[in-house]
Amino acid sequence: MSSPLDRAAAEALDAADPLAAFVDEFERPAGVIYLNGNSLGPAPKAALTRVAEAARQEWATDLITSWNKAGWFDLPYRLGDRLAGLIGAGPGEVVLTDGTGLNLYRVVSAALALRPDRRVIVMEGSNFPTNNYVVQGLVQSLGQGHQIRFAELDDLAAAIDDDVAAVVLTHAHYKSAHVLNMTGLTAKAHAHGALAIWDLCHSAGALEVDLNGCDADFAVGCTYKYLNGGPGSPAFLFVATRHQATATQPMTGWWGHDAPFAFERDYRPATGIGRMLTGTQPILSLVATEAGIDMIARAGTGAIRAKSLALGQLFQSLMGERLSDAGFILTSPAHPNDRGGHIAFDHASGYPIMKALIARGVIGDFRAPATLRFGFAPLHLRFVDVWDAVDRLAGIIHQGVWRDPAYAAVDAVT
Amino acid sequence: MSSPLDRAAAEALDAADPLAAFVDEFERPAGVIYLNGNSLGPAPKAALTRVAEAARQEWATDLITSWNKAGWFDLPYRLGDRLAGLIGAGPGEVVLTDGTGLNLYRVVSAALALRPDRRVIVMEGSNFPTNNYVVQGLVQSLGQGHQIRFAELDDLAAAIDDDVAAVVLTHAHYKSAHVLNMTGLTAKAHAHGALAIWDLCHSAGALEVDLNGCDADFAVGCTYKYLNGGPGSPAFLFVATRHQATATQPMTGWWGHDAPFAFERDYRPATGIGRMLTGTQPILSLVATEAGIDMIARAGTGAIRAKSLALGQLFQSLMGERLSDAGFILTSPAHPNDRGGHIAFDHASGYPIMKALIARGVIGDFRAPATLRFGFAPLHLRFVDVWDAVDRLAGIIHQGVWRDPAYAAVDAVT
Numbered sequence: 050m051s052s053p054l055d056r057a058a059a060e061a062l063d064a065a066d067p068l069a070a071f072v073d074e075f076e077r078p079a080g081v082i083y084l085n086g087n088s089l090g091p092a093p094k095a096a097l098t099r100v101a102e103a104a105r106q107e108w109a110t111d112l113i114t115s116w117n118k119a120g121w122f123d124l125p126y127r128l129g130d131r132l133a134g135l136i137g138a139g140p141g142e143v144v145l146t147d148g149t150g151l152n153l154y155r156v157v158s159a160a161l162a163l164r165p166d167r168r169v170i171v172m173e174g175s176n177f178p179t180n181n182y183v184v185q186g187l188v189q190s191l192g193q194g195h196q197i198r199f200a201e202l203d204d205l206a207a208a209i210d211d212d213v214a215a216v217v218l219t220h221a222h223y224k225s226a227h228v229l230n231m232t233g234l235t236a237k238a239h240a241h242g243a244l245a246i247w248d249l250c251h252s253a254g255a256l257e258v259d260l261n262g263c264d265a266d267f268a269v270g271c272t273y274k275y276l277n278g279g280p281g282s283p284a285f286l287f288v289a290t291r292h293q294a295t296a297t298q299p300m301t302g303w304w305g306h307d308a309p310f311a312f313e314r315d316y317r318p319a320t321g322i323g324r325m326l327t328g329t330q331p332i333l334s335l336v337a338t339e340a341g342i343d344m345i346a347r348a349g350t351g352a353i354r355a356k357s358l359a360l361g362q363l364f365q366s367l368m369g370e371r372l373s374d375a376g377f378i379l380t381s382p383a384h385p386n387d388r389g390g391h392i393a394f395d396h397a398s399g400y401p402i403m404k405a406l407i408a409r410g411v412i413g414d415f416r417a418p419a420t421l422r423f424g425f426a427p428l429h430l431r432f433v434d435v436w437d438a439v440d441r442l443a444g445i446i447h448q449g450v451w452r453d454p455a456y457a458a459v460d461a462v463t
Numbered sequence: 464m465s466s467p468l469d470r471a472a473a474e475a476l477d478a479a480d481p482l483a484a485f486v487d488e489f490e491r492p493a494g495v496i497y498l499n500g501n502s503l504g505p506a507p508k509a510a511l512t513r514v515a516e517a518a519r520q521e522w523a524t525d526l527i528t529s530w531n532k533a534g535w536f537d538l539p540y541r542l543g544d545r546l547a548g549l550i551g552a553g554p555g556e557v558v559l560t561d562g563t564g565l566n567l568y569r570v571v572s573a574a575l576a577l578r579p580d581r582r583v584i585v586m587e588g589s590n591f592p593t594n595n596y597v598v599q600g601l602v603q604s605l606g607q608g609h610q611i612r613f614a615e616l617d618d619l620a621a622a623i624d625d626d627v628a629a630v631v632l633t634h635a636h637y638k639s640a641h642v643l644n645m646t647g648l649t650a651k652a653h654a655h656g657a658l659a660i661w662d663l664c665h666s667a668g669a670l671e672v673d674l675n676g677c678d679a680d681f682a683v684g685c686t687y688k689y690l691n692g693g694p695g696s697p698a699f700l701f702v703a704t705r706h707q708a709t710a711t712q713p714m715t716g717w718w719g720h721d722a723p724f725a726f727e728r729d730y731r732p733a734t735g736i737g738r739m740l741t742g743t744q745p746i747l748s749l750v751a752t753e754a755g756i757d758m759i760a761r762a763g764t765g766a767i768r769a770k771s772l773a774l775g776q777l778f779q780s781l782m783g784e785r786l787s788d789a790g791f792i793l794t795s796p797a798h799p800n801d802r803g804g805h806i807a808f809d810h811a812s813g814y815p816i817m818k819a820l821i822a823r824g825v826i827g828d829f830r831a832p833a834t835l836r837f838g839f840a841p842l843h844l845r846f847v848d849v850w851d852a853v854d855r856l857a858g859i860i861h862q863g864v865w866r867d868p869a870y871a872a873v874d875a876v877t
Contacts, residue, residue, distance in 0.1 A: 081526070088527050089522075097519060100515075100518050101518070104506070105490075105506075108693055109505070109511060112497060112499065113499045113502050113503045113828065121694065148741060150716035151716075154713070175728070178729075181729065185729065186713040186730065189713065190605070273743070281744045282745060299600040302562075302600075303564070306592075306593075312831065314592055316599045327597075328593060329694075331694075331695045331696060331745035331747075331749075332693070333693055333748045334747045337518075337747060412527060412528070414527065416726065
């Protein structure tokens with residue numbers, strides 16, 4: 050009987066995988082094992098077709114008539130409704146527009162205006178720092194003395210008190226993949242009269258997310274990671290129905306006007322989530338998102354999460370078997386249920402190791418000072434990919450390949 | 464000797480046109496005369512090639528490595544520098560990012576912060592109203608008692624006094640095409656200690672614009688009209704070098720951080736115009752802009768303006784000859800030098816007339832309540848196109864085609 054960790058075992062897992070067929074719906078460059086879907090998802094073949102069609106038919110051929118013929122005006126709503134089902138939101142609660150940071154600016158503005166007597170915003174300072182930057186910029190612009198109260202992990206709940214206007218938290222940590230208790234922290238915020246804003250960049254399309262089930266107030270997230278929407282594809286924004294009549298945002302523009310084609314002089318906010326929109330959207334990037342969202346919907350987030358955990362467990366087991374004394378320190382939560390779609394290890398020579406690994410076709414990424422991230426987005430990954438990835442990594446470590454000075458040179462973007 | 468207004472005369476103008484060859488660089492759908500480049504520019508063939516390449520090579524094949532390999536991080540700067548030359552700006556003064564409204568929000572925020580003791584913003588209320596909406600939203604968010612002082616045309620200069628923090632004006636009017644005196648109004652603003660912010664949506668790529676020549680402080684504009692960047696392609700933003708060390712904007716994000724890949728907890732603005740950026744850009748829509756910018760640069764805005772005026776004058780002459788008593792009232796400035804790239808006529812039955820015209824392949828657009836707009840973006844238009852357009856319009860009017868009830872039905876987007 051073969052060892053459970055040899056390549057044949059991985060092949061057997063693929064043979065039994067109910068999601069195996071999705072792999073062929075992606076472009077998969079030859080020789081590459083892509084463990085970075087947590088940063089930029091790979092391209093669904095249907096997305097490439099759709100972008101080409103939008104460029105050639107909607108732009109080049111139908112020109113301005115595409116506003117009606119191709120339904121450009123409805124795109125943020127229509128795609129938002131499709132995405133809503135993946136994150137526990139209802140129809141009319143989600144739009145796709147602009148970037149995650151801009152959307153965070155909108156919903157935090159809205160939340161602070163809904164809690165005018167409170168001045169504290171709770172955030173996890175170690176999480177993706179652009180969220181800190183966005184809130185810092187907003188606070189400075191408002192000039193009303195708001196303060197960010199930073200706390201981490203188990204200290205977050207205790208940081209929420211009656212002074213808090215909003216908690217602004219990222220569901221799955223960009224670096225460690227630690228998943229916060231969305232239900233518990235939202236309830237804690239509500240118990241103190243605060244609003245809960247969730248950043249789903251590292252969980253939408255990777256985990257089961259139930260915004261309405263846990264009574265979240267606002268949420269944002271990107272579509273270019275686990276949703277495979279393409280580089281910099283427009284982000285999403287969720288406003289719970291109960292807030293839509295009263296939530297306001299400062300970047301008021303024509304697409305969020307109650308009568309967007311009446312060209313009235315003064316702003317009147319659209320009814321519903323439309324008021325969160327500002328102006329014309331990047332159509333080619335926006336249409337690219339539909340294929341990925343559709344694929345996640347067909348697969349189901351439950352099945353996706355199950356396979357992601359299985360891929361991650363295989364990776365972790367193989368790392369333990371083949372590289373247990375090579376200096377890799379698991380910095381993701383030890384228990385799979387506590388982490389999102391990727392696994393992080395620290396290594397003192399993480400940077401050259403990752404560069405050497407990428408040069409051998411296994412693409413993960415590196416976050417300073419020492420973290421290697423490996424993403425397990427299951428629709429485009431096979432179990433044998435995981436096996437082969439660890440095999441290549443073991444080769445690099447055991448042969449000392451990463452010590453080549455070429456791998457020490459720092460790239461512009463890491 | 465033939466009449467100067469017969470089709471042969473138009474053919475002769477094409478034969479002598481130094482920009483004639485550019486027409487073949489565009490996709491031109493069969494049977495369509497496109498007089499709406501002032502709303503959505505047509506597709507440069509090179510832009511379609513570039514989008515396909517970015518989708519297939521940069522996204523699908525090179526994946527995350529494209530941040531370095533394809534220079535994604537530098538795109539807002541690199542494209543901004545290319546665009547700068549078309550609007551009288553220098554290197555490092557322009558970036559491409561997000562939408563026009565969001566960029567306007569940024570630069571008006573910056574201007575108000577630079578004039579903390581002043582509370583008045585001068586705007587032309589009749590111009591594209593999303594600019595009003597953006598400033599109204601900002602003013603409300605700031606809660607510091609700023610007021611918009613609306614004025615029109617010749618009354619604008621008188622509206623600028625020592626209470627004014629900033630004038631926020633659109634260079635060429637979206638409806639009438641009236642061109643404001645950028646030099647004079649900027650000087651008037653400066654004489655009163657105010658800052659001048661220009662919206663170039665209807666002038667970048669259509670007219671000669673000299674931001675530094677007239678000492679403008681800030682500017683914004685879209686790339687999807689005369690710059691032919693594709694539907695909703697990212698907008699641009701100009702900050703004069705002298706303001707770059709002190710100008711701040713509230714939507715602070717990682718792309719505008721001084722050390723964007725260091726993942727520091729707190730925001731520190733980038734030196735230079737980079738601080739105007741927030742987050743990840745829609746790459747497919749962003750790369751689409753390069754071909755159009757390149758084409759305008761090769762043609763030169765002087766030659767473009769000259770041909771645009773000639774096309775417009777031909778149109779106006781033909782309208783006078785063939786449709787002088789059909790109820791069309793010129794609402795653009797009578798003198799060509801006073802108007803931008805399009806010509807507007809009011810007509811009591813403007814809506815069904817434009818629909819009937821579009822059904823016959825001549826695409827202009829309609830702005831309520833009665834305005835027909837015809838755009839003369841010269842790189843993709845021939846003089847015979849103008850002749851044929853008026854010929855088709857005359858046919859529709861003289862045969863009463865537009866009275867067909869089918870043309871009365873209002874589309875979702877007008």
